[in-house]
Amino acid sequence: YKHPELLPGRGAKVxxxxxxxxxxxxxxxxxxxxxxxxxxxxxFFGFYRVAPCIFLQSNE
Numbered sequence: 001y002k003h004p005e006l007l008p009g010r011g012a013k014v015x016x017x018x019x020x021x022x023x024x025x026x027x028x029x030x031x032x033x034x035x036x037x038x039x040x041x042x043x044f045f046g047f048y049r050v051a052p053c054i055f056l057q058s059n060e
Contacts, residue, residue, distance in 0.1 A: 015021075017029035038046055039053035046053045 013027050014030050015023055015027045017023045017027075023029050034040055034042070036053075037043075038049070038051075039055075043049075
């Protein structure tokens with residue numbers, strides 16, 4: 001989420017996750033969306049290059 005403070009509970013369930021620290025049940029992982037390069041808000045998600053980014057969410 002871009003603004004976790006706007007989530008219910010003010011983002012209390014948002015955690016920094018990786019392979020060594022997976023999320024607990026009910027937690028949400030924080031991702032640094034600014035590191036996505038061409039697929040970031042700053043580059044308008046590729047729309048101006050006529051190559052829009054596609055984001056897939058995988059749930060277990």
